[in-house]
Amino acid sequence: MEKPCILATTFGAPRGIYKCFAPVVEKHFTIIPHETFLLDQKNLSEQIKAVFVWGGALKVDRGLMQSLPNLKVVVNGGVGVDHLDIPMINSFGVKVCNTPHVVDNATADIGMGLMLASARKIVEGHHYSLTHNNEDMPESSMGMDVSGATLGIIGMGRIGYKVARRAQGFDMKILYHNRNRRKEEERAVGAMYCANMEDLLQQSDFVMVVVNLSLATQKLIGAKELAMMKPTSTLINISRGLVVDQDALVEALQKKVIRAAALDVTYPEPLPIGHPLAALPNVIILPHIGTHSVETMQIMVEKMVTNALAVLGGNQPPDEVKV
Numbered sequence: 001m002e003k004p005c006i007l008a009t010t011f012g013a014p015r016g017i018y019k020c021f022a023p024v025v026e027k028h029f030t031i032i033p034h035e036t037f038l039l040d041q042k043n044l045s046e047q048i049k050a051v052f053v054w055g056g057a058l059k060v061d062r063g064l065m066q067s068l069p070n071l072k073v074v075v076n077g078g079v080g081v082d083h084l085d086i087p088m089i090n091s092f093g094v095k096v097c098n099t100p101h102v103v104d105n106a107t108a109d110i111g112m113g114l115m116l117a118s119a120r121k122i123v124e125g126h127h128y129s130l131t132h133n134n135e136d137m138p139e140s141s142m143g144m145d146v147s148g149a150t151l152g153i154i155g156m157g158r159i160g161y162k163v164a165r166r167a168q169g170f171d172m173k174i175l176y177h178n179r180n181r182r183k184e185e186e187r188a189v190g191a192m193y194c195a196n197m198e199d200l201l202q203q204s205d206f207v208m209v210v211v212n213l214s215l216a217t218q219k220l221i222g223a224k225e226l227a228m229m230k231p232t233s234t235l236i237n238i239s240r241g242l243v244v245d246q247d248a249l250v251e252a253l254q255k256k257v258i259r260a261a262a263l264d265v266t267y268p269e270p271l272p273i274g275h276p277l278a279a280l281p282n283v284i285i286l287p288h289i290g291t292h293s294v295e296t297m298q299i300m301v302e303k304m305v306t307n308a309l310a311v312l313g314g315n316q317p318p319d320e321v322k323v
């Protein structure tokens with residue numbers, strides 16, 4: 001029997017994601033890369049039953065939906081589906097799935113990695129070791145302790161909780177702000193709830209943003225919030241770029257309103273070469289790689305396949321996203 005066709009973005013191809021994981025998908029599907037689809041849309045559109053997306057690289061807009069008459073499911077690699085208009089997709093009788101639960105550890109790890117790298121000047125130290133140039137690691141730029149410091153976690157969902165568990169191992173004082181108080185998690189990691197985000201911002205040495213992007217969280221951290229943070233504090237963002245007002249962040253870093261920022265996410269992604277954020281010495285920027293470990297990506301891709309097969313087989317997929 002012929003394998004069903006899926007349309008897949010080749011986002012990440014330069015970083016090897018597509019090449020590495022295509023075989024997992026190809027056991028069950030024929031992959032039509034987006035580039036190929038664009039060249040021969042007329043002949044290919046009826047064959048496509050599923051679309052696989054990674055972030056917003058492949059725009060699943062009304063035009064694409066109209067061009068795929070036999071499409072049954074859009075599967076997102078990752079949890080955040082802020083780049084997908086779910087009601088619009090559903091209006092075509094097409095389901096949306098994502099890959100929850102499996103990204104939590106990897107994303108929490110990158111948050112800890114960013115915090116440690118920024119606090120202990122790991123990137124600067126690497127450059128200095130290669131160049132022996134004092135400008136790469138001036139004596140004035142000593143690091144700061146993570147152990148025993150105060151971490152403020154904004155968003156105590158699954159990933160926020162994993163961050164808190166790790167921070168507990170570093171003897172950190174943990175504060176968190178969340179829409180709802182999470183008493184069980186709080187007790188488990190010895191965290192203190194800040195009903196008011198302002199309290200968390202004022203008291204934390206490291207503020208880590210772990211919320212989903214929504215209308216309520218867009219630019220949640222702006223000039224006002226940055227001004228509430230300690231001048232010695234660091235902002236770490238592992239959620240979505242748009243949760244932080246990037247212009248306000250550039251200004252706060254330039255004026256040393258806060259000590260540093262460490263970002264896995266920006267807008268746009270990747271950040272354009274020469275962007276003002278990149279010119280600052282007190283910033284670490286990653287290209288949204290929170291989930292990019294071989295093990296996590298493997299499980300994510302397997303989950304994407306399981307969801308797509310379920311829908312195409314007429315069954316309820318395990319990870320349908322409903323609004």
Ligand SMILES: O=C(O)[C@H](O)CO
Binds near residue numbers: 077079290291
């Ligand atoms: O949402 C997620 O799971 C990650 O950020 C990957 O997009």
